[in-house]
Amino acid sequence: MNLKEKLTHPVFSLIEKVADRNRHQVYAVGGFVRDLLLNRPCADVDCVVMGNGIELGRELCEEIEKKQGSKPDLHEFGQFGTCKFEFEGLEIEFVGARRETYTPGSRKPTVEAGTIEEDQWRRDFSINALALSLNKATFGDLTDPFNGIEDLQNQTIRSHRDPDQSFEEDPLRMLRAIRFASQLFFDIEPETFDAIIRNKEHIRSLSAERITEELNKIILSPKPSYGFKLLDAAEILPVIFPELCTLKGVETRNKKSHKDNFEHTLEVLDHVAYANGNLWLRWAALLHDIAKPKTKRFEEPRGWTFHGHEFIGGKMVPGIFRRFKLPMDENMRFVKKMVELHLRPIILAEDIVTDSAVRRLLFEAGEDIDSLMALAKADITSKNREKVLRYRNNFVIVERKLKELEEKDRIRNFQPPVSGNDIMEYYGLAPCAEIGIIKTRIKDAILDGEIENDRQQAWALMLKTGEELGLSCPKKS
Ligand code: CTP
Numbered sequence: 001m002n003l004k005e006k007l008t009h010p011v012f013s014l015i016e017k018v019a020d021r022n023r024h025q026v027y028a029v030g031g032f033v034r035d036l037l038l039n040r041p042c043a044d045v046d047c048v049v050m051g052n053g054i055e056l057g058r059e060l061c062e063e064i065e066k067k068q069g070s071k072p073d074l075h076e077f078g079q080f081g082t083c084k085f086e087f088e089g090l091e092i093e094f095v096g097a098r099r100e101t102y103t104p105g106s107r108k109p110t111v112e113a114g115t116i117e118e119d120q121w122r123r124d125f126s127i128n129a130l131a132l133s134l135n136k137a138t139f140g141d142l143t144d145p146f147n148g149i150e151d152l153q154n155q156t157i158r159s160h161r162d163p164d165q166s167f168e169e170d171p172l173r174m175l176r177a178i179r180f181a182s183q184l185f186f187d188i189e190p191e192t193f194d195a196i197i198r199n200k201e202h203i204r205s206l207s208a209e210r211i212t213e214e215l216n217k218i219i220l221s222p223k224p225s226y227g228f229k230l231l232d233a234a235e236i237l238p239v240i241f242p243e244l245c246t247l248k249g250v251e252t253r254n255k256k257s258h259k260d261n262f263e264h265t266l267e268v269l270d271h272v273a274y275a276n277g278n279l280w281l282r283w284a285a286l287l288h289d290i291a292k293p294k295t296k297r298f299e300e301p302r303g304w305t306f307h308g309h310e311f312i313g314g315k316m317v318p319g320i321f322r323r324f325k326l327p328m329d330e331n332m333r334f335v336k337k338m339v340e341l342h343l344r345p346i347i348l349a350e351d352i353v354t355d356s357a358v359r360r361l362l363f364e365a366g367e368d369i370d371s372l373m374a375l376a377k378a379d380i381t382s383k384n385r386e387k388v389l390r391y392r393n394n395f396v397i398v399e400r401k402l403k404e405l406e407e408k409d410r411i412r413n414f415q416p417p418v419s420g421n422d423i424m425e426y427y428g429l430a431p432c433a434e435i436g437i438i439k440t441r442i443k444d445a446i447l448d449g450e451i452e453n454d455r456q457q458a459w460a461l462m463l464k465t466g467e468e469l470g471l472s473c474p475k476k477s
Contacts, residue, residue: 001149003132004140006036011060011087012134014067015047018059020136025050026094027116027131027143034127037152038184044091048119048131053094057083060092098122102169109169117145124173125180125192126151126160155186163195171202175214178234182218182227196234203239208325211240215324219282224273225266232262243320244286246293256303261292264381271378280331281371284338285378290316314340334368338375341365345376349394358401359447362411369402369412409446409453417458418442427466428474434466441465 012028019026026049035042049056054076064087065071072085084093099114100122114122116131123129126148133141142149146160157177159166167174174196181188188196203211218227228244231237238245247261265286272285291313295306317336321328341364348357365372373395380391406412416439423435442451442458442465451457466472 001142001144002140003033003036003142007132007134007140009088009090011045011090011092014060014063015056015134016136016139018063019049019056019134022056022059024056025116026056026134028134029119029131030123030128033130033132033142034148034152036132037130037149043089044093047092047094047134048097048116049094050097050116051113053081053096054078054083057085057092057094060094061085100169102165116143120145121161124159124166124170124176126158127180129160151189155184156189157181157186157192158189159192159195163192164199167195167199168202171199171206172210172214174199174203174234174236175206175211178227178230178236179214179217179221181230182221182224185223185226188230193234196236200235200239203236208323212324212326215240216279219269219286220273220279222273223270224282225270228266228269243290243316247289251296251304253298254300254303256298258296258304259381261289265289267381268375268378271381272375275374275378277371277374277378280334281338281375283326284335284342284371284375287313287317287320287335288339288342288375288379289313290320290339310340310343334371337365337368338372341372342375342379345373345395345398346379346391349391349398353394353397353401355401355405356448358398359405359409359411359449361398362402362406363414363443363447366412366414373399373402411447411453414443414446414453416442417446417453417455418462423462423466426462426473427471429471434469434471437469438462438465 015026018024026047028045029048030046032042032045047053047056057074057076061072061074072087074083074085076083080095082093082095084091086092097114097116097119099112099118100109101112102109120129120131120143126146128148129144129146130148131143133139133143148160151158157180159173159177177188177192177196180186218224218231221227228237231240232245244262244265247265249262250257250260265288268288269282269285272282277285289306289309291309291311292306294312295309297305297307299305314336317339318328318332320326321332321335326332341361344361344364348361351357361372362369377392377395380388382388382391418439420435420439423429423438424431427434429435442461445451445461446453446458451461
């Protein structure tokens with residue numbers, strides 16, 4: 001097979017020229033070739049050189065300078081024999097072909113110069129072990145010693161060598177197998193899958209950062225539930241995410257059952273993914289019911305209840321983020337807020353939708369109101385069509401009211417029209433409880449629609465409340 005038609009980026013003809021002139025043998029390998037065959041966009045190219053990768057990188061950058069007048073920034077990593085630079089939207093990395101030998105019990109391989117085939121052999125899966133020649137005589141020729149093309153056609157992730165050995169060498173490969181399956185919607189070949197189950201405990205030796213990078217890629221895949229079901233079937237889920245496992249199962253008492261919260265959570269996550277939700281909204285979907293097992297009670301006549309699971313769930317978010325070494329910043333606070341508020345739109349939609357309730361929701365969600373509505377919609381997974389229709393209709397009413405009230409009252413970025421400072425200055429007060437009482441009274445009046453979000457009306461209410469509290473303006477007396 002020859003893929004020269006697909007090698008349209010200008011860097012490839014430059015590599016061809018320099019490599020032939022200086023007699024380097026060079027191949028594009030790994031993910032770039034896989035993605036080229038799958039017509040997936042790929043922004044980085046790994047090139048394997050028979051010989052010195054850094055030397056070819058330097059020569060290529062000089063050639064680019066001769067042609068274009070400016071030289072790309074070449075980053076060299078001498079101890080690994082690699083270098084990389086960016087050119088016209090692609091990141092290009094060069095490395096010498098390697099043979100890796102492992103001594104049993106050690107994860108550190110002995111690395112020596114090798115042939116292209118040895119370099120392909122040491123890679124994780126057959127679909128990642130394809131090589132594409134970049135030299136003139138064979139430009140675009142594909143080298144596929146382990147039937148990677150066939151696996152791509154059969155949509156299969158397969159370790160082309162002993163998977164136990166491969167996973168022992170680098171346990172991350174087990175998560176990568178599931179991540180690729182989830183991103184590409186591929187199967188994992190049975191022997192490879194069985195080896196994952198056998199080697200799952202090795203996952204514990206990986207750093208949280210490496211696990212999280214793969215987990216985020218699963219979460220970002222088109223149908224993330226598939227990846228999570230594979231993690232579960234491979235018995236990896238209890239190792240990396242025990243809280244999700246406790247969501248599994250259905251309990252029945254007095255003929256009353258609750259839903260399987262694991263299945264429900266994955267359905268909500270898929271809904272958010274179909275609606276193109278970003279990574280953090282997907283995390284919020286994954287964690288929205290995380291405290292259900294902790295809050296589960298059986299009460300007659302209602303049956304199963306999960307009172308307060310949204311607040312307890314919100315409290316669990318920072319701990320889970322810390323464990324996965326996810327950022328403890330505004331993204332974590334966003335996820336926490338989404339978990340805490342996720343029931344609010346549906347509670348609102350269950351009742352008569354009043355202006356006051358919609359204003360309060362808008363006030364609490366602020367700028368994140370659209371994300372919260374998206375999560376709440378995704379959370380409707382009932383099999384009862386009538387119920388689903390009722391919720392959907394009410395959501396339309398909530399959304400219309402949100403828009404109307406936002407235009408009128410600007411609650412989304414609520415700034416009190418009379419500030420604490422205004423109150424202190426007018427009454428000549430030092431910080432005290434009365435200031436809070438007046439501020440809350442004004443805020444509630446705006447949210448309940450008693451007054452508009454307007455300084456004059458708020459000022460009048462301040463005067464009235466001040467009088468009720470026995471305050472007077474010192475300047476007047
Ligand atoms: N590789 C490997 N074992 C690993 C990681 C990587 O054998 N644990 C090899 C594979 O051949 C892989 C290549 O190194 O294709 C490049 O790895 P990387 O850039 O991490 O992944 P990609 O396959 O390019 O996929 P993606 O960019 O989606 O992460």
